[in-house]
Amino acid sequence: MSSRARKLGLPLLILGLTAGLIVLMMVTRPRLVPMERPEHVWPVEAVSAHYADHQPMLELYGEIVAGRRSELRPQVAGEVVAIGPGLHEGASVQQGELLLKVDPFDYETALAEQRALLKEAEASLEKLQRDLARSERLYREKNISEQALDDARLAVVQQQALVEQRRIAVKRAERDLTDTQLRAPFAGVLANVNADVGKRITDFGNDLVAELIDTSELEVRFNLSNAQFGRLQASGEPLLGRPLTVRWDVGEEPLSYPARIARLGPEIDATTGGVTVFARIDSGGRQTELRPGAFVAVRLPDRVYPAAIEVPDTALYGEDRVYVVVGERLQARRVQVAGRAGESLYLRSVGEPAIAEGEPIVITQLSEAGPGARVVLR
Incomplete structure (x- = not known):
């Protein structure tokens, strides 16, 4: 073999071995088998x-306000001489209970004086009426003139007017004497008490002794949004008189009270919008534990x-x-x-x-x- 042939054979051998190796690798390489992706299953409720x-129920919040509240002021002047046992801050009082007594001496004497003046005027009236009867008889007998009869009649009318004035004065004096005793106009709870024995009451009616709150006529004030008010109006049922429930969360056991919508507020609050609603709490005429200022929850049936x-x-x-x-x-x-x-x-x-x-x-x-x-x- 010539040297040239040997030189050509070696490269060809290398190429052949390389090609065979490539073929072997292609034959023996791992094949990728496509796998199906499992479908995702979503757990849902x-x-x-x-x-x-x-x-549904509208869950609202409101504030308890007094449906009936009275400022207690003595109507006569004088020194306070007695204080009722119930005149204390937060005390419950009954209708007609004595709260305060002003010294009645001046008013007792004024009444006695007016009664005496009335008796005097009534006695004068009786005398003038007898004189008139005599004048009428004399006039029929032509013994006095018509002018004298007219004078007698005028004297009776004038005295009758004076008697009526005296009667009015007696009634006024009787009322003043009665007003020396300040009594509770209705049952309720006292607040802002400011009175004591020895205090001087003026005659201007500006001396506030206390405020009386009727806890049997309390109301809850709350707001309805424009959307809530619109839904209730569109329901076809009247809003006034609609029942609701008031819940006061105190202690472990909340207190619940039935109520009914009594009226709507006179104005719309421009800052918050909506409508102010007042509902009267149904206490059955009894005094309740609720007090004005309490923050309460309100459950009002929505439209159907x-x-x-x-x-x-x-x-x-x-x-x-x-x-x-x-x-x-x-x-x-x-x-x-x-x-x-x-x-x-x-x-x-x-x-x-x-x-x-x-x-x-x-x-x-x-x-x-x-x-x-x-x-x-x-």
């Missing part, structure tokens, strides 16, 4: 669709949503769509939001297919929710 008439489905607000996708579960798959349903109350929605099914009675409505918010998605109910 659902509620059964149930058509019914729903009337007929033939609606109640669901949590998490069931709604967008503005008009929910998903129901049919054979482990999601299907979209169009709805109309009839109303809201807290975290609840009241829906009506619109379009086809409609939500069927008992159909499970998904209440879990899914980021990839859509028709055909596979789910499992939890």
Whole structure:
């Protein structure tokens, strides 16, 4: 073999070995077998669709105010000589109970004087009436002139007017004497008490002794937003007289009281909007533990949503769509939001297919929710 042949054979051998190695690697290389990706299953919660008439409760807050409150001021001047046993801050008093007594001496003597003047005037009237009767007889007998008869009649009329004046003066003196005793005009609780024996009461009626609050005629004041007021007005039921419940959270056992809407506020608060409402608490005419200024919860029945489905607000996708579960798959349903109350929605099914009675409505918010998605109910 020539040297040239040897020189050419070695490279060809290397190329052949390389090619064979490449073929061997291609034959023996691992093959990638495509694998199917498992379908994702979303765990969800659902509620059964149930058509019914729903009337949710408006959860509001308000303040107790006095339905009847009276400022107690003595109507006569003088020195306070006695204080009633119930004249204390926060004390409960009964109607007619004595609270304070002003020195009655001057008023007793004034009454006695007016009664004496009345008796004197009545005696003079009797004499003038006898004189008139005699003058009428003499006039019929032509013994006195018509002028004398007229004078006698005028004297009687004038004396009758004086008697009436004296009677009025007696009544005024009797009232002043009665007013020396300040009594509770109705049953209630006293506040802002400011009186003591020896205090001088002026005759201007400016001396405030106490305030009397009737706790059997308390009211709750609360606000309705424009939307809430509009819904209640649109319900067709009158707002005045509508029942509600007032709850006062004190201690472990909250106290509840029935009430009814009595009136609306005269003005709209420009800062907060809405309507101020006053509801009269039904205490059955009894004094209650409630006091003005108490912060209370108010539960007022909202309007009725007929033939609606109640669901949590998490069931709604967008503005008009929910998903129901049919054979482990999601299907979209169009709805109309009839109303809201807290975290609840009241829906009506619109379009086809409609939500069927008992159909499970998904209440879990899914980021990839859509028709055909596979789910499992939890």
